[in-house]
Amino acid sequence: MTAVELIERKRDGGTLTGNEIRWLIAEYTAGTIPDYQMSAMLMAVFIRGLNGEELTVWTESMLTSGEVLELSAIPGRKVDKHSTGGVGDKISIPLAPMVGACGVKIPMMSGRGLGHTGGTLDKLETIPGFRTSFTAGEFATLLAAHGVVLGGQSEHLVPADRKLYALRDATGTVPAIPLIASSIMSKKLAEDLDGLVLDVKVGRGAFMEEVEQARRLAETMVEIGDLRGTKVIALLTNMNQPLGREVGNASEIRESIDTLHGEGPEDITRLTYALGAEMLVMGDVATSVDEARAMLEEAVSSGRAFDKFKEITLAQGGDTAVLDNPDLLPKATNEELVTAPISGWVKRCDALAVGVGAMRLGAGRQRKEDDIDPAVGVTVEAKIGDRVEQGDVLGRIRWNDSYAYGVAAPLLTDAWEISDSPVPPSQLIIERIGAYV
Numbered sequence: 001m002t003a004v005e006l007i008e009r010k011r012d013g014g015t016l017t018g019n020e021i022r023w024l025i026a027e028y029t030a031g032t033i034p035d036y037q038m039s040a041m042l043m044a045v046f047i048r049g050l051n052g053e054e055l056t057v058w059t060e061s062m063l064t065s066g067e068v069l070e071l072s073a074i075p076g077r078k079v080d081k082h083s084t085g086g087v088g089d090k091i092s093i094p095l096a097p098m099v100g101a102c103g104v105k106i107p108m109m110s111g112r113g114l115g116h117t118g119g120t121l122d123k124l125e126t127i128p129g130f131r132t133s134f135t136a137g138e139f140a141t142l143l144a145a146h147g148v149v150l151g152g153q154s155e156h157l158v159p160a161d162r163k164l165y166a167l168r169d170a171t172g173t174v175p176a177i178p179l180i181a182s183s184i185m186s187k188k189l190a191e192d193l194d195g196l197v198l199d200v201k202v203g204r205g206a207f208m209e210e211v212e213q214a215r216r217l218a219e220t221m222v223e224i225g226d227l228r229g230t231k232v233i234a235l236l237t238n239m240n241q242p243l244g245r246e247v248g249n250a251s252e253i254r255e256s257i258d259t260l261h262g263e264g265p266e267d268i269t270r271l272t273y274a275l276g277a278e279m280l281v282m283g284d285v286a287t288s289v290d291e292a293r294a295m296l297e298e299a300v301s302s303g304r305a306f307d308k309f310k311e312i313t314l315a316q317g318g319d320t321a322v323l324d325n326p327d328l329l330p331k332a333t334n335e336e337l338v339t340a341p342i343s344g345w346v347k348r349c350d351a352l353a354v355g356v357g358a359m360r361l362g363a364g365r366q367r368k369e370d371d372i373d374p375a376v377g378v379t380v381e382a383k384i385g386d387r388v389e390q391g392d393v394l395g396r397i398r399w400n401d402s403y404a405y406g407v408a409a410p411l412l413t414d415a416w417e418i419s420d421s422p423v424p425p426s427q428l429i430i431e432r433i434g435a436y437v
């Protein structure tokens, strides 16, 4: 078998056998198949797709390309949540301690920001000393002791995805349903989970702009979970505008702390509770989402959720002083305002423009090896449907580097559009896909 034969067959709309896919992924991971051939294959898959059988083997081959966590000795159900990526999406940070405080084990493996979407690891690492990289043994020890680990993917977990994702990013082949589904599910299945809650983003700031595409992505991932015996539930949620008010690394930690104190923005709080309730039912500690929600509210109002965040932070080497006093987190030296040109209602608060703008300020990275500036970002003061008067502040641009500010500013000042007639607020949770049994 040669890579060229397989590329040509997929290019012409044919199907690949299980053995061919296993060979392709194994040889690419080992470095025998070069990037240029795999790039051509990815583009062929991007255009032609994979059928159900091909996708199952593709995902399985990625999953077994490296080590798989073994957590069965730790009692209790292990449930994780994964977002397909968004702007201002810090939900994992308040969610994990809230759900952990209610007794579900969370072996959470998050990613770094790439492109216009932020990454949970970058945000957590603005807490001085916070470690996110662990060996499989350390990961299991932390999970057994604290019930929650907020870690990153190790070098050895799903190495095929590490290589494939970087190649997709450089070849315009990221937003393809089979490639996203296999990338996410191979990593999540390697965590030895009993259940997974997916937050599939839809809209301007998401990989999937249309509900129909996002629904197909969610259904595909639910089916992959079913075939492996892992329960998967997906919520389709709105990513036309940023989530919450803060977009930036340190400021999103501040907003997460507010949420853990019950004082977070309405959309962050609502989505955290909705995803958390699914996790508690999946984790078998609640019998309905209503009961689960009440448990989460109690964990917040009693302070147990915040205490859990402090416990996790301490266990992972972080300085808890910044959690008690978020003013100690890095702050940008300059602030510029975006103001409303006319009175009216906010019609557009563009997640993509805010995300790209924040990245250009230095909050995100365009290439994997770029450094980030934890202090810079954008505060969103007006969201879709809000009434504003001429001159009101729509957003605050917090910056340190004047060149970076110069390239980000035009995008950010153009991110809002005001209508002279009322605009309904946008729907946050669009649909739920999957079943517990």
Ligand code: URA
Binding pocket: 084, 085, 165, 174, 179, 180, 181, 183, 184
């Ligand atoms: N997140 C992933 O882990 N993989 C993708 O392909 C897209 C989002």
